[in-house]
Amino acid sequence: MKSSIKRLAATLALVFAAGAQAAPLFSDNFNDGNAAGWSYYGINPGSWSVSGGVLNHGGGYTGQPAYALIDGIATPQHFSLEADVRVVSSLYGSDWGHVGLIWGVNTATGNFNTAYLRTHRDHVTSWSRPYLGDAERLLATPGTTNGFTYHLAVDVDYFAQVMKVTLGGNTTTFSGADFLLLNQNAGGGIGLISWSDNVTYDNVVLNAYPVPEPESWALLLAGLGLLGFAARRRA
Numbered sequence: 001m002k003s004s005i006k007r008l009a010a011t012l013a014l015v016f017a018a019g020a021q022a023a024p025l026f027s028d029n030f031n032d033g034n035a036a037g038w039s040y041y042g043i044n045p046g047s048w049s050v051s052g053g054v055l056n057h058g059g060g061y062t063g064q065p066a067y068a069l070i071d072g073i074a075t076p077q078h079f080s081l082e083a084d085v086r087v088v089s090s091l092y093g094s095d096w097g098h099v100g101l102i103w104g105v106n107t108a109t110g111n112f113n114t115a116y117l118r119t120h121r122d123h124v125t126s127w128s129r130p131y132l133g134d135a136e137r138l139l140a141t142p143g144t145t146n147g148f149t150y151h152l153a154v155d156v157d158y159f160a161q162v163m164k165v166t167l168g169g170n171t172t173t174f175s176g177a178d179f180l181l182l183n184q185n186a187g188g189g190i191g192l193i194s195w196s197d198n199v200t201y202d203n204v205v206l207n208a209y210p211v212p213e214p215e216s217w218a219l220l221l222a223g224l225g226l227l228g229f230a231a232r233r234r235a
Contacts, residue, residue: 022207026070029203041107042066055201057194066196067102069189075103076208082153084202087119087146098195104185111185115154115165119144124167128184135181139165139172159211
């Protein structure tokens with residue numbers, strides 16, 4: 001019986017691993033010196049430029065976001081988005097900076113979901129607009145500061161309702177009610193956000209994962225049922 005349970009569990013793992021392979025949708029290291037494939041929105045949209053092999057935004061702090069969206073791609077149901085991000089210098093206060101990732105963007109309403117590094121607070125903040133009370137979740141990142149490049153990544157799965165946020169060696173996973181709070185907007189644009197600060201972006205990579213088909217979920221549920229039944233028989 002034990003060997004049968006192990007074989008069934010291994011089969012289920014293989015089925016879902018095969019269906020979870022990432023498909024690259026977009027990448028840009030800006031080494032070509034241009035921002036082809038990007039469009040700009042929000043406050044100070046004209047303050048984006050490519051130089052020195054990175055995408056720059058230096059609009060001056062306004063308290064409102066500016067964002068660069070990848071042309072022709074809507075936010076997938078399961079995706080990973082990553083980039084090297086850097087706050088160049090503070091434009092407001094002694095150590096101020098917001099640089100990061102944005103998805104589920106509705107350019108008409110201004111609604112979006114985001115995760116970005118705030119060097120003045122030393123954490124990555126994740127939240128969703130329309131902003132609700134207690135809607136912010138944090139990833140503490142001890143030691144972040146201006147002038148350094150950090151690798152920021154998110155993995156968002158609307159189907160399983162799980163979101164993973166990573167900065168360097170720091171990772172936090174949000175699920176359940178937290179996931180729904182941080183991902184109130186599905187579909188829409190996807191790309192990069194600046195709170196109108198002096199920041200840079202490089203090595204942007206967007207991957208999409210296939211959403212499991214109903215047949216796969218039926219197999220998973222059946223398999224879990226058999227595993228549960230087997231476990232009860234052994235108890």
